[in-house]
Amino acid sequence: MDTGEGAAPVSATASSSPEQLDARDPLAHLRERFIGSESDLVYLDGNSLGRPLRVTASRLAEFVESSWGGRLIRGWDEEWLELPTSIGDRIADVCLGAAPGQTVVADSTTVLLYKLVRAAVALRPGRTEIVLDRDNFPTDRYVAQGVAEECGLRLRWIDVDTSAGVTAEQVAAVVGSDTAVVLLSHVAYRSGWLADVAAVTACAHEAGALTLWDLCHSVGSVPTELDRWGVDLAVGCTYKYLNGGPGAPAFAYVAARLVDELRQPIRGWMGVRDPFAMGPDYEPAPGIRRLLSGTPPVIGMLAVQDMLDVIGEVGIDAVRAKSVALTSAAVAWAAERLPEVRLASPSDPARRGGHLTWTHPAMREVTAALWRRDVLPDYRDPGGLRLGLSPLSTSFAETSAGLDAVRAVLDGRDARAR
Structure with a gap:
C-alpha cells in the first residue's frame, strides 16, 4: 500500500506539545479541507459521524444542477446504475486490500448484515450455530438473534473484557462442526480493540465455518487485507471515517470464491441479471451485484467518493500512522492530566483502532457538560467517555483541548461537591 507523501510519521509522548506535533505532522495540511475545522468547536466523535469535506458541497450542488436536474432519468444509464459497484471497487482498492468485483455499496449496515448472515448460514447447511461476542455492536447481536430465531439456530456467545475484545484463542475454543459463521467486529465499538482478523479467520476455517467481519470502526482508519487474510464476508459503513454523511449507505464484501454461490434473502429488482426485462422470476445477477435489492x-x-480520493492521495498506511500518533498522544496526555480516569482501551497502539475510551463514574454527566461547551466526544456505558479521533480532520491541538476540557469539567464538578 502507498505509505503517503514520504514523510516520517509523527510520534508522540507526554512531553510533546500539541503545537510541536501538529508542526511535524505530514498530514496536517489536510485538516483545512474539512468544513468546520476552522471553528473553535472541538470535535472528537469522528468515529460516529465524520466532518464533511469542502469539495463535497460543490459535488452535491453540481449533482443537483447538472446530473439530476440536467440529465434526469438518463443519469441511470449514463452513470448511476454502476455506482454501487464502481464505488465498491474504489473502497476495496483504497481501504480494504481487496480485488475488484467483490465489494458493493447498498442499503444500511443492518440490512447488509442481515443479508450476509442469512447467506452465510445457507452456505453451511446442517450447521446450527452462529458464534459472536456479547460486546459486539447491538445491531450485530440483534441481527444474529433474529436470524437464529428464523432459522432455528443457536447463538454461541463469547464473553469478553469490555476494555479489550475477542482473541483468536477464544474463537478457537468455541468453534466446531456445528459453527456456520463467526460474526465479529474488526475494531470493537466500545474499547477500540483491534482483532487479529487473519488468525481468527484461520480458526474459523479450520472448523469449516465462514467469517463475517464488521468493519464499521476500521474502514478508512485501519488498513485491512481482506483478500490476503482469507476473509469470507464483511460489511462496513461510510459515514464514519469515510465521511459520507448521515445515513450514507453501507458496503458489503464477498470473497470471489463465494460470490456466485451466495443467495441473499432480500430479492429485489436491482439484484437480477436484467432489471429492465421485468421478468416473471428472480434470476440473480452474476457476481457481486446480486447483493443489491432496491434502487x-x-x-x-x-460524498464517499471525495473522502476516498483523499485517502487514496496519501495512502491508508499514512492515515493509520497519523491515527496511532493521535491516540498515543491522547493516552499520554490523559495519564498526566486525568489521573483519576481509567483507560478502557488497549494501551498497546498495535492492538487498538482509531478511538479510545476512558471510564469514570461521572462520565455521563461530564459528556453532557462538554457538549454544552462545544466539545463533542461520545458516551458509552458503563461510564465511558469515548474519543473518536478521525486522523485527517482531527489535530493534536484539538485533541489536547478536548482533554483539557474534560479536566475543567471534572474540576468544576469536584468544586461543587465540596
Whole structure:
C-alpha cells in the first residue's frame, strides 16, 4: 500500500506539545479541507459521524444542477446504475486490500448484515450455530438473534473484557462442526480493540465455518487485507471515517470464491441479471451485484467518493500512522492530566483502532457538560467517555483541548461537591 507523501510519521509522548506535533505532522495540511475545522468547536466523535469535506458541497450542488436536474432519468444509464459497484471497487482498492468485483455499496449496515448472515448460514447447511461476542455492536447481536430465531439456530456467545475484545484463542475454543459463521467486529465499538482478523479467520476455517467481519470502526482508519487474510464476508459503513454523511449507505464484501454461490434473502429488482426485462422470476445477477435489492441510494454515495480520493492521495498506511500518533498522544496526555480516569482501551497502539475510551463514574454527566461547551466526544456505558479521533480532520491541538476540557469539567464538578 502507498505509505503517503514520504514523510516520517509523527510520534508522540507526554512531553510533546500539541503545537510541536501538529508542526511535524505530514498530514496536517489536510485538516483545512474539512468544513468546520476552522471553528473553535472541538470535535472528537469522528468515529460516529465524520466532518464533511469542502469539495463535497460543490459535488452535491453540481449533482443537483447538472446530473439530476440536467440529465434526469438518463443519469441511470449514463452513470448511476454502476455506482454501487464502481464505488465498491474504489473502497476495496483504497481501504480494504481487496480485488475488484467483490465489494458493493447498498442499503444500511443492518440490512447488509442481515443479508450476509442469512447467506452465510445457507452456505453451511446442517450447521446450527452462529458464534459472536456479547460486546459486539447491538445491531450485530440483534441481527444474529433474529436470524437464529428464523432459522432455528443457536447463538454461541463469547464473553469478553469490555476494555479489550475477542482473541483468536477464544474463537478457537468455541468453534466446531456445528459453527456456520463467526460474526465479529474488526475494531470493537466500545474499547477500540483491534482483532487479529487473519488468525481468527484461520480458526474459523479450520472448523469449516465462514467469517463475517464488521468493519464499521476500521474502514478508512485501519488498513485491512481482506483478500490476503482469507476473509469470507464483511460489511462496513461510510459515514464514519469515510465521511459520507448521515445515513450514507453501507458496503458489503464477498470473497470471489463465494460470490456466485451466495443467495441473499432480500430479492429485489436491482439484484437480477436484467432489471429492465421485468421478468416473471428472480434470476440473480452474476457476481457481486446480486447483493443489491432496491434502487441504489445515489445521493448517499456522492460524498464517499471525495473522502476516498483523499485517502487514496496519501495512502491508508499514512492515515493509520497519523491515527496511532493521535491516540498515543491522547493516552499520554490523559495519564498526566486525568489521573483519576481509567483507560478502557488497549494501551498497546498495535492492538487498538482509531478511538479510545476512558471510564469514570461521572462520565455521563461530564459528556453532557462538554457538549454544552462545544466539545463533542461520545458516551458509552458503563461510564465511558469515548474519543473518536478521525486522523485527517482531527489535530493534536484539538485533541489536547478536548482533554483539557474534560479536566475543567471534572474540576468544576469536584468544586461543587465540596
